[in-house]
Amino acid sequence: MKLMDGFDSNYRYILVAARRARQLQGGAPPVIDTISRKPCRIAQDEIKAGKVKWVIPELRSAADLASQMLEGKAMGTS
DSSP states (O other): OOOOTTOSOHHHHHHHHHHHHHHHHTTOOOSSOOSOOOHHHHHHHHHHTTOOOOOOOOOOOHHHHHHHHHHHHHHTOO
16 A cells, blocks of 8 residues: 555554544534545545644653653642
């Protein structure tokens, strides 16, 4: 399967499409005009049209996360 434009892997494409389909199932309106009524197909069409934006979250090590949590508890912010 060929990679979709703008995606670093097919797996990420599937994750983005599934999350958008879930939003559509939850009542979010489609951002494109389409004849399809299936949320998965609408999500794919929206991605192809460039209407779905996504961001790869910054990866942090477990040590960084633990350190941040400990600092927050020491300061009384969590």
